[in-house]
Amino acid sequence: MKKNKVLSPCINICQTDPINGYCRGCGRTRIEIASWGNKKTSDEWKRRNLKEAENRLVGVQRSLFAQAYREKHERLYSQSLKK
Structure with a gap:
């Protein structure tokens, strides 16, 4: 693993809060979670997200x-x- 690689925020507590739509484990939306899996998503975007x-x-x-x-x-x- 490269030291500067941005690791996925997933901590394996994958439950979406029905009120705000955020994952209770990592705080991301489903769209953001999908974006992390896209090879075209930049590390800059990942750090910001x-x-x-x-x-x-x-x-x-x-x-x-x-x-x-x-x-x-x-x-x-x-x-x-x-x-």
Whole structure:
């Protein structure tokens, strides 16, 4: 994994809030989630969307996301160093 690669914000808590349409795990909309899978989506857009999505989360949701995303990044980065 490249150190500067933008990892997907998905933390495997994939439930859409029926009121606001955001994923309860990562704060993204379904359209944003689909955009992350598009190879034409730029890293700049992904970085901006990551911040926007995180800002949609509040309280415990935001804390849990931040911790899970940090652990995901550390786990994947350390695995890439072993290769």
